Amino acid sequence: MREMTCIVCPNSCTLKVEEQREEIVVTGNKCKRGREFAAAELKHPMRTVCSTVRTVFPEAPVVPVRVSAEIPKNRIFDVMREINQTVLTVRAAGGDVVIRDVLGLGVDVIATSSMLQSFAELKGEK
Amino acid sequence: MTDYDVLVIGGGPGGLAAAVSAKKEGAGVLLIEREARLGGILKQCIHDGFGLLRFGEKLTGPEYVERFEEEFHKLSISYEVQTFVTSVRKTEKGFYVYAVNAKGVREYRTKAMVLATGCRERTAKQVFIHGTRPAGVFTAGTAQHFVNLMGQMPARRCVILGSGDIGLIMARRLTLEGAKVLGVYEVKPVPSGLTRNLVQCLEDYDIPLFLSHTVTRVFGTGRLTGVEIAGVDERMRPIPGTERYVECDTLILSVGLIPENEMAESLGVPLDIRTKGPICDNRFMTEADGVFTCGNATHVNDLVDYVSESGEIAGRAAASYKKRTGQESEKGRVMMDADASLQYLVPQKLNLGSDLGKVILYFRSSRVLTEGTLTVAVDGQKIFARKYQNLKPPEMERLEIDFTGQCLTKESRVLVSIAEGGGI
Amino acid sequence: MKRAKLERRLKKNLRTRFGPVVNASVEGRIIRVFGRLSNWEDIVEACSMCVMRIPGFHVVNDIELEGTDLPPMRKPEFTDDALEGRKPDVLVIGGGISGCSIARELTRWKLDVLLVEKESDLALQASGRNDGEVHPGVDLNKGTLKQKYVVKGNRMFDRVCRELDVPFRRCGQYVGFTEKSALPVVRLYVWHRRHICKISDTRILSGRELKKREPGLNPRFRFAIYNPSAGCVCPYGLTIAYGENAAANGAQISLDTAVLGMEVQDGGIRAVKTNRGTVRPKLVINAAGVFAEEVAAMAGDRFYSIHPRRGTNSILDKKAGSLVKSIASIRTLTKNTAHTKGGGILHTVHHNLLVGPDAVETFEKENFATEQISVDRVFEKQVKTAGGLSKQDIITYFTGVRAAAFEEDFIIEKGRKTRNLIHCAGIQSPGLTTAPAVAVDVAKMAVQMLGASGKIEKNERFSPVRKGIPRVKDLPTDERDRLIRKNPDYGRIVCRCEEISKGEIIEALKSPIAIPTVDGVKKRVRPGMGRCQGGFCMPLVAQIISEYTGIPVEDVCKSGPDSKISFGKTKEVLL
Known part of the structure; x- marks a missing residue:
């Protein structure tokens, strides 16, 4: 039996996970997402990566990004390397794809803020 | 001078929600923000986990707050950015608010105000760290500003004091950017942050957590060269002889947040020593008529979802606030006494106006309880009870109670307490 | 012979207290104390024992501190030749309140003035690390330089601060007593100060009157000494203002410039070596604070010693500002061993409260690290001045090091062995208050010395007015x-x-x-x-x-050159 903390929501349930042959038995979870988390955590733990990418715009040297869906935990630093090599040259909006299908993982790196556009508006006002 | 029904100070999640809800009630609203952009601290909180309760999604800070901004702009609410309120004066004709921005000194008049001024971080000196004054000592929020907004790296080898959520988040963030986080030290015997952050920010990256330890001293004349760590006793005092030196170039502090209420105090609003925010009623009106509070200015919330919720309640109430001294205040307000089993309770008072029905309470337990029961008693009569599992001081609880049908008067004694165990 | 008798007496006293390891000699007006001791407090005690209250006599400390290497002076790590070949009329060493005020007073004459400061800004040592009190001088005895200049200096503050556009509040000072029985003694004391020491406005206030004026003070105060001439100023603000006014009137201020040595010939300084080149001044003014003794030694004119004394102040949130609106402290008649009164509470020009300082002897001239015990000790005492004082309101604290001479008085005089030198040393509290008056006198002395080889003309273009930055x-x-x-x-x-x-x-x-x-x-x-x-x-x-x-x-740095805030742009570390 393994004990783990569910990180899906702030409840942070303490999960007790038992592998019985093919099946995984989870207790301690308040909702069904806990079971899904535990199953994934045992076989192939997944995580979100949030970071920033550089831009060419001096008023916002970096813009926040994240992966559009979770990626394997052991690929976090590989994805970070890709993120670090990217420079944003267009005024992307929140949700816009910054890196498509990063490292072939089937997820995109997307911008999480429209700050570049609001800066453009601020400039326009002047 | 322009007249408004509701003037909101602060353009973070609380203020945005307040402005939006007040506007929806048909009030003339102005929001004043001191920074160049709306969004408050969420602009720099680029990690995810926001909005699970409200949107059922794990959003990042900017994503969460920009949803509110979008609605705010859709409603064409007036606002001023990079505008700083210098003073507020209360008169018979309402509040006169004075502010400065690049255009000059501004003056506004409003019937009601919502103070959504957020909170600030405790500093190294406030937790009595001694030694020299080198560069490289930052609060977690300041370090976060450097990394996430300016794209600057404030740390290479780093010690973090305090296991508050921002400290844990910054441990992960700096690690992702290539810094070495040597450890997180917590003076209390239990971690301050959410358990999931201990897992996904520390365990995932093999960053050690040292409980019952603190930083007592910093070294270095130019840049920080190291810190002194000591174990602490049960009263959180350093134990002589346990000191050890840790070489590092950065010390990051996540040692607590303090609601910002200097403006409220200037209006004579009394504060609760437990929350460090204004004493308020279930509509988030403070003890000063027409002055409302919300979000982290009221008390430090764990989740932004609750900040938005309190903003909405405050904004709605501020919109319906009419400067008529009769009616509501005749019925008055009744204090809810939270005993020592609660770290605090918000709101502290109930407004006995006509619509006292469902009331949202926010509270923290004083102790860690695997099983606990919160009860509300009126004049010794238990009117409500709820069982909880795993009550912890770092984790705030939200509760809705329906007071419909309860004959409360100004003289009623309302007592809120938590008893150990699940027996009701 | 008088000298021999004195020497015998000192030797005997030292031997009785410390055994044969410490000795003394009297040469000229120098009392040299030498030997070895393993404890700095003992060294201070030994030297203090040898202080003779004879004008012009000074103790020089040559006792070795066993087992401890005294930390070397902090100095800039770079060298250049920015000052190479400079031949100023006056070289002022030290960019504290003394050096800056002297430089400014010197610019009233047509003189080439160069001020060097080893730190990267003015007022980085004692002048930026004190409570900013403008003392009334009531606690000083007649006959000392401190007393002479404190009375003069205090009176100059309104004008100087107006000219230099520096905020100054003459807020008054209250020294409270809880024992009614102390009244007769204090009455005598106040009479003495008014009529003999010429602090003509000092007076006794009833407990009731005190309560009306400062309701936050200890309700058990039965009466207080009130000094209306006491005030406060921002000490580094005033130092910088003096420096800026000096610069505006033609003085050159060279920061990051440490004096490393001197070439002395036939009783005169020929050259002063710095990390930024060798300077050949006509006259040198030693305003080097805790390092005045080292500068004196370089100039071949060491006749006094500095024993550094740390003091820590806490700064409280403006919210606590209403607790005390002036300067207040508590006094009992039991004798205090510490050299200061254990501090007080001061309402600053920026409306914070300042609590402190304490006094701790140290051999480390530049150890500005704070200690919790200093904060605690001061608070323990000052809650008796104002009960509402709370450590919760502390926003920060800082430590300064006083440059005290063993005689606990200033040394303001021409070089004894070296002719083109003026000492402005041993400047500790109330050195901020005295600075305007001392500067005038030192400048006069300098002009007189330089005037021996040709008349010094007034600088017609001198303007005493400095425009500060609008608040x-x-x-x-x-x-x-x-x-x-x-x-x-x-x-x-x-x-x-x-x-x-x-x-x-x-x-x-x-x-x-x-x-x-x-x-x-x-x-x-x-x-x-x-x-x-x-x-x-x-x-x-x-x-x-x-x-x-x-x-x-x-x-961008926090302060000095090695204090960068950021290590560079993100994204460049992992690549």
Whole structure:
């Protein structure tokens, strides 16, 4: 039996996970997402990566990004390397794809803020 | 001078929600923000986990707050950015608010105000760290500003004091950017942050957590060269002889947040020593008529979802606030006494106006309880009870109670307490 | 013979107290104490024992501190030749309140004045690390230089601060007594101070009157000594203002410049070696604070010693400011062993409260690290002055080191063995109060010495007036509005705790002695001085410095050259 903390929501349930042959038995979870988390955590733990990418715009040297869906935990630093090599040259909006299908993982790196556009508006006002 | 029904100070999640809800009630609203952009601290909180309760999604800070901004702009609410309120004066004709921005000194008049001024971080000196004054000592929020907004790296080898959520988040963030986080030290015997952050920010990256330890001293004349760590006793005092030196170039502090209420105090609003925010009623009106509070200015919330919720309640109430001294205040307000089993309770008072029905309470337990029961008693009569599992001081609880049908008067004694165990 | 008798007596006293390891000799007017001791407090005691209250006699400490290497003076790590070949009329060593005020007074004459300071800003040592009290001088005895100059200096403050555009509050000082029985003794004391020491306005206030004026003070105070002439000023603000006015009148201020040695020939300084070149001044003024003794030694004129004494002050949130509106302390008749009164509570010109300082002997001249025990001790005492005092209100604390001579008086005189030298040494409390008066006298002395080889003319273009940076938040509304319309940066608030605008920060970067660091800006216009201690504004200030000066953000420093705030841009570490 393994004990783990569910990180899906702030409840942070303490999960007790038992592998019985093919099946995984989870207790301690308040909702069904806990079971899904535990199953994934045992076989192939997944995580979100949030970071920033550089831009060419001096008023916002970096813009926040994240992966559009979770990626394997052991690929976090590989994805970070890709993120670090990217420079944003267009005024992307929140949700816009910054890196498509990063490292072939089937997820995109997307911008999480429209700050570049609001800066453009601020400039326009002047 | 322009007249408004509701003037909101602060353009973070609380203020945005307040402005939006007040506007929806048909009030003339102005929001004043001191920074160049709306969004408050969420602009720099680029990690995810926001909005699970409200949107059922794990959003990042900017994503969460920009949803509110979008609605705010859709409603064409007036606002001023990079505008700083210098003073507020209360008169018979309402509040006169004075502010400065690049255009000059501004003056506004409003019937009601919502103070959504957020909170600030405790500093190294406030937790009595001694030694020299080198560069490289930052609060977690300041370090976060450097990394996430300016794209600057404030740390290479780093010690973090305090296991508050921002400290844990910054441990992960700096690690992702290539810094070495040597450890997180917590003076209390239990971690301050959410358990999931201990897992996904520390365990995932093999960053050690040292409980019952603190930083007592910093070294270095130019840049920080190291810190002194000591174990602490049960009263959180350093134990002589346990000191050890840790070489590092950065010390990051996540040692607590303090609601910002200097403006409220200037209006004579009394504060609760437990929350460090204004004493308020279930509509988030403070003890000063027409002055409302919300979000982290009221008390430090764990989740932004609750900040938005309190903003909405405050904004709605501020919109319906009419400067008529009769009616509501005749019925008055009744204090809810939270005993020592609660770290605090918000709101502290109930407004006995006509619509006292469902009331949202926010509270923290004083102790860690695997099983606990919160009860509300009126004049010794238990009117409500709820069982909880795993009550912890770092984790705030939200509760809705329906007071419909309860004959409360100004003289009623309302007592809120938590008893150990699940027996009701 | 008198000298031999004195020497015998000192030797005997030392032997009785410390055994044969310490000895003394009297040569000229120098009492040299020598030997070895393993404890610094013992060294201080031995030297203090040998102090003779004879004018002109000084103790020189030559006792070796066993087992401890005295830390060397902190100095800039670079060298250049910026000053090579300079032949100023006067070289002032030290950019504290003494050096800066002397430099300014010297510019009233047609003189080439060069001031060197080893730190990267003015007022980085004792002058920037004290409580800013403008003393009434009531606690000093007649006959000392301290007393002579404190009375003169105090009276000059209104004019000097007006000229230099430095905030100054003559807020008065209350020394409270809880024992009614002390009244007769205190009456005598006050009479003596009024009529003999010429502190003509000092008087006794009843407990009731005190309560009316300062209701936050100990309700058990039965009466108090009231000194209406006491005041407060921002000590580094005044030092910088003096420095800027000196510079505006033609003096050269060279920072990051340490004096490393001197070439002395036939009783005269020929050359002064610094890390920025060798200077050949006609006259040297030693205002080097804790290092005055080292400078005197370089000049071949060491006849006094400095024993550094640390003091720690706490700064309280403005919210606590209403507790005490002036300067207040408690006094009992039991004798205090410490050299200061154990501090007091002072309401600063910026409306914070300052609590302290304490007094601790130390051999470390530049150890400014704070200790919790200092804060605790001062609070323990000062809660008796004002019960509402709370450590919860502390926003920061700092330590300074006083440059005390063993005689506990100033040394302001021409060199004894070296002819082109003036000492302005042993300047400790009330050195800030005395500075304006001392500066006038030292400048006079200098002009007289230089005048021996040709008449020194008045500088007709000297202007005593310095225009400070406008404190926008204190301006009347219409003026503030006008200023913002002229320069919108005055409407952009950067530091919310202290309400400091971007315009003020840029003015600080344009000022005559501009220091483009976070602390340099902070000392001049105060962003980061408030309750959040720069948590919110420090990144913004760094950015403004970068924008204005063109220094990349990652190269902006907190204070000195090794204090960069950032290690560089993110994204470049993992690559």
